[in-house]
Amino acid sequence: xxxxxxxxxxTILMRFAMTLYLLLTAGYGHAQKSFVPSERMKTELYKAExxxxxxxxxxxxxxxxxxxxxxxxxxxxxxxxxxRVRLVVATVYEQKNQNRQAIxxxxxxxxxxxxxSGVDVYVKACLVMAMIHEKSDAKEQSxxxxxxxxxxxxxxxxxxxYPAYAIRMASWKRLYESNEAAIPFALxxxxxxxxxxxxxxEAIGHLLMKILLLxxxxxxxxxxxxxxxxxxxxxxxxxxxxACYQAFAQMSLEKGELKRALIYSDSAMTSVSKSLSExxxxxxxxANIYLLRASIYKDLNKLDSAxxxxxxxxxxxxxxxxxxxxxxxxxxxxxxxxxxxxxxHNAKLKQRNIILRTAGIILILTFxxxxxxxxxxxxxxxxxxxxxxxxxxxxxxSEQLRKLDETKSLFYAxxxxxxxxxxxxxxxxxxxxxxxxxxxxxxxxxxxSIALKGGxxxxxxxxxxxxxxxxxxxxxxxxxxxxxxxxxxxxWLTQFESVAGAKGLTWLIENHIPEDLVAMLxxxxxxxxxxxxxxxxxxxxxxxxxxxxxxxxGGGQLHLxxxxxxRGIEAGDLPYLFDRYFQAGQKDELxxxxxxxxxxxxxDYVKLFGGKIRVESTPGRGACFYVEFPLQTTAEIPEEEIxxxxxxxxxxxxxxxxxxxxxxxxxxEDNFTLQNxxxxxxxxxxxxxxxxxxxxxxxxxxxxxxxxxxxxDLMMPVMNGCQLLNILKSDKKTAGIPVIMLTxxxxxxxxxxxxxxxxxxxxxxxxGTEELxxxxxxxxxxxxxxxxxxxxxxxxxxxxxxxxxxFEEASGKLLSNDHLGIPDLAAEFAMSESTLxxxxxxxxxxxPQQYIRxxxxxxxxxxxxxxRAYSVQQVAAILGYKDPRSFSRAFKARFGKLPSET
Numbered sequence: 001x002x003x004x005x006x007x008x009x010x011t012i013l014m015r016f017a018m019t020l021y022l023l024l025t026a027g028y029g030h031a032q033k034s035f036v037p038s039e040r041m042k043t044e045l046y047k048a049e050x051x052x053x054x055x056x057x058x059x060x061x062x063x064x065x066x067x068x069x070x071x072x073x074x075x076x077x078x079x080x081x082x083x084r085v086r087l088v089v090a091t092v093y094e095q096k097n098q099n100r101q102a103i104x105x106x107x108x109x110x111x112x113x114x115x116x117s118g119v120d121v122y123v124k125a126c127l128v129m130a131m132i133h134e135k136s137d138a139k140e141q142s143x144x145x146x147x148x149x150x151x152x153x154x155x156x157x158x159x160x161x162y163p164a165y166a167i168r169m170a171s172w173k174r175l176y177e178s179n180e181a182a183i184p185f186a187l188x189x190x191x192x193x194x195x196x197x198x199x200x201x202e203a204i205g206h207l208l209m210k211i212l213l214l215x216x217x218x219x220x221x222x223x224x225x226x227x228x229x230x231x232x233x234x235x236x237x238x239x240x241x242x243a244c245y246q247a248f249a250q251m252s253l254e255k256g257e258l259k260r261a262l263i264y265s266d267s268a269m270t271s272v273s274k275s276l277s278e279x280x281x282x283x284x285x286x287a288n289i290y291l292l293r294a295s296i297y298k299d300l301n302k303l304d305s306a307x308x309x310x311x312x313x314x315x316x317x318x319x320x321x322x323x324x325x326x327x328x329x330x331x332x333x334x335x336x337x338x339x340x341x342x343x344x345h346n347a348k349l350k351q352r353n354i355i356l357r358t359a360g361i362i363l364i365l366t367f368x369x370x371x372x373x374x375x376x377x378x379x380x381x382x383x384x385x386x387x388x389x390x391x392x393x394x395x396x397x398s399e400q401l402r403k404l405d406e407t408k409s410l411f412y413a414x415x416x417x418x419x420x421x422x423x424x425x426x427x428x429x430x431x432x433x434x435x436x437x438x439x440x441x442x443x444x445x446x447x448x449s450i451a452l453k454g455g456x457x458x459x460x461x462x463x464x465x466x467x468x469x470x471x472x473x474x475x476x477x478x479x480x481x482x483x484x485x486x487x488x489x490x491x492w493l494t495q496f497e498s499v500a501g502a503k504g505l506t507w508l509i510e511n512h513i514p515e516d517l518v519a520m521l522x523x524x525x526x527x528x529x530x531x532x533x534x535x536x537x538x539x540x541x542x543x544x545x546x547x548x549x550x551x552x553x554g555g556g557q558l559h560l561x562x563x564x565x566x567r568g569i570e571a572g573d574l575p576y577l578f579d580r581y582f583q584a585g586q587k588d589e590l591x592x593x594x595x596x597x598x599x600x601x602x603x604d605y606v607k608l609f610g611g612k613i614r615v616e617s618t619p620g621r622g623a624c625f626y627v628e629f630p631l632q633t634t635a636e637i638p639e640e641e642i643x644x645x646x647x648x649x650x651x652x653x654x655x656x657x658x659x660x661x662x663x664x665x666x667x668x669e670d671n672f673t674l675q676n677x678x679x680x681x682x683x684x685x686x687x688x689x690x691x692x693x694x695x696x697x698x699x700x701x702x703x704x705x706x707x708x709x710x711x712x713d714l715m716m717p718v719m720n721g722c723q724l725l726n727i728l729k730s731d732k733k734t735a736g737i738p739v740i741m742l743t744x745x746x747x748x749x750x751x752x753x754x755x756x757x758x759x760x761x762x763x764x765x766x767x768g769t770e771e772l773x774x775x776x777x778x779x780x781x782x783x784x785x786x787x788x789x790x791x792x793x794x795x796x797x798x799x800x801x802x803x804x805x806x807f808e809e810a811s812g813k814l815l816s817n818d819h820l821g822i823p824d825l826a827a828e829f830a831m832s833e834s835t836l837x838x839x840x841x842x843x844x845x846x847x848p849q850q851y852i853r854x855x856x857x858x859x860x861x862x863x864x865x866x867x868r869a870y871s872v873q874q875v876a877a878i879l880g881y882k883d884p885r886s887f888s889r890a891f892k893a894r895f896g897k898l899p900s901e902t
Contacts, residue, residue: 049088061089167201173185183213209221239271485518486517548564550563557628740762741763806829857891859879
């Protein structure tokens with residue numbers, strides 16, 4: 001136990017307590033060895049010692065006191081077994097800050113311990129006594145007991161006790177000398193604890209190094225705290241976890257990372273609550289966490305929350321302080337009863353003790369009264385200040401709610417993307433089959449295969465979501481069947497070879513499972529684990545990288561390792577990677593797909609198997625996921641696993657040689673099945689090129705000249721659609737290529753963002769096949785006209801350009817006139833109708849009526865993307881159409897769908 005950072009300044013009272021103890025200490029005896037406890041009693045004692053180490057004090061105390069009551073006479077109580085039981089009780093008193101009772105019992109244990117047979121009891125008792133004096137700021141007394149413990153260690157060399165001694169020595173050096181003097185002892189703790197499997201001591205050693213290194217090396221301090229947290233998680237020690245989370249929150253606050261500090265403080269409060277529910281002794285950490293949270297909210301300028309947690313922190317602290325004070329009063333009453341039995345011999349001593357106790361009580365009550373008055377004044381001042389800044393607080397709270405709404409929207413957007421893509425692959429091929437009667441048998445088979453794959457993908461996503469509910473309700477079962485383990489993993493992993501090859505990745509499998517190994521396995525859940533881990537590795541590894549899967553079996557455990565050379569995972573994301581709905585690396589960037597449940601399911605499945613999953617990663621160098629779980633071998637004859645046909649993951653292979661005068665369309669989509677469908681849909685009319693993300697698309701643009709149109713998904717790994725669009729529109733060579741954004745996201749903000757960058761069209765999945773084809777044809781037609789105009793514009797004079805600009809401005813002002821035509825424009829420019837017709841035809845290739853219709857329809861499309869959400873009737877009126885139906889027909893002919901469908 002590390003000395004708490006937030007302790008009351010009651011050194012004088014503690015010294016009074018020590019004086020009182022010295023006056024009341026009883027006589028001594030000698031440890032006996034003759035008593036032999038039963039195996040049940042030994043087991044119970046071991047359980048009590050383990051619970052005490054985990055700081056589950058109430059449970060440990062109940063077991064120890066029951067054992068102590070079962071020791072019938074003084075001989076048994078003074079035996080080695082009895083001394084160990086009494087040491088547990090004394091340590092419980094120390095953890096509850098009932099130091100008088102703890103000191104009295106520890107003195108008896110130290111005096112009655114036999115160096116040769118009970119050296120471990122003697123050393124542990126000395127160390128507990130040293131800790132009590134250290135908390136009381138009794139420097140010399142603490143050091144004396146540390147020296148006594150060291151003498152016993154040097155004489156009898158029980159090396160397994162040395163880490164506990166080094167912990168106390170490091171704490172003493174830190175308090176009374178310097179951090180530099182304490183570091184060697186902390187390092188000895190970390191060196192020796194693993195040798196004796198002393199996990200609690202190893203965790204405390206890391207906490208010590210965290211404290212000692214924080215002023216000089218914050219990064220190293222952070223890593224030590226992270227290692228300590230992992231150990232406490234393995235031990236399920238929530239009190240230790242709360243200390244680590246509190247430290248993370250404090251360090252994040254000092255760095256100015258307020259949101260991260262708030263998250264860690266949440267974890268600290270959760271761990272403290274679990275610790276208290278398990279019977280741990282309430283201490284000042286709960287109050288410290290509330291006060292730290294108040295500081296975070298203060299820096300966030302959320303003064304109401306800061307005031308709330310400040311009050312709560314001090315309230316918890318003083319409740320604990322008063323509880324300890326009540327315990328001290330009870331101790332005094334017990335001591336008073338002892339004095340009564342010896343009244344005749346100790347009358348003067350009793351009077352002096354009463355005076356000292358009364359003085360201590362008066363001192364404590366006076367201090368409490370002064371502090372309460374001070375806190376009330378402080379609260380009044382803070383309340384007044386909070387009232388004056390109420391408007392600011394409300395605005396800040398609104399901003400926080402907005403950010404929470406953004407987080408929720410991100411999850412829904414990701415879920416929409418994941419569900420709409422397979423839905424598109426079901427609806428559109430089926431629609432094509434129903435509307436196109438001239439399809440051949442091969443094309444029908446291909447379309448049905450795509451729809452079947454989409455249905456399987458959709459079913460898999462729904463199954464995963466349903467599994468979350470089963471896991472939450474504790475209703476998830478395992479369905480074990482005899483399986484040839486080597487063949488099972490080899491069969492499923494082979495399915496990813498074509499995907500890796502298409503992405504230009506090196507794909508390695510090391511299968512070290514014995515060929516004859518047959519074990520009970522939940523095949524479907526194992527398949528999900530393989531699919532999620534390998535799919536993520538392939539998704540986030542760039543071209544030229546490597547994905548490797550290693551499988552081993554040993555010690556009754558299956559070991560699976562998936563390693564990639566992708567972008568890696570930030571250190572701050574690692575603790576939350578297996579949390580549900582968590583999306584790594586998406587704080588300030590467009591989401592790249594996924595609902596955030598794949599890794600969470602992997603974690604829950606592995607835990608259901610009785611195993612563990614962990615990850616190691618270096619940003620920029622890739623990640624490595626480790627899975628291990630026990631296998632139950634069997635002699636049963638296994639049912640053969642039926643693997644999906646290999647063509648289920650086969651990718652489209654477009655013809656890179658352009659045939660005839662077909663326009664070239666580049667499809668940028670990370671879902672290979674949707675790639676396949678779009679290639680099948682467009683290949684008859686267009687020369688189709690494929691790319692799985694933005695970077696691959698840029699490579700295609702550099703390799704193939706003459707690309708006429710681009711269809712791009714929005715949410716993709718490596719480089720998303722908006723990033724690609726921004727690059728295209730920023731380069732003169734590619735700025736004119738029309739781009740259709742094809743995505744599952746429907747938010748207006750996303751549409752407007754893409755439109756501001758310069759997207760030419762925007763379709764939402766599931767899209768209509770005919771609508772897509774119409775929009776492609778219209779954009780290609782406009783692209784062709786634009787190129788001709790650009791060529792002609794090279795020969796247009798400055799005077800003609802000026803006239804065209806004035807003509808466009810005049811046309812825009814007259815749009816709402818339903819009678820707008822050649823006479824109006826001719827009058828505006830003081831020329832005859834025939835002259836206006838010839839002039840406009842020469843410069844644009846369009847008649848005046850064609851030109852006006854184009855302007856009106858483009859303006860209408862712009863109005864439908866306006867956040868104010870105009871109706872069809874309103875837009876038609878604004879654009880000068882008397883009949884909204886006439887406007888709708890013209891809009892559909894131009895853009896491939898009705899205005900009501902935008």
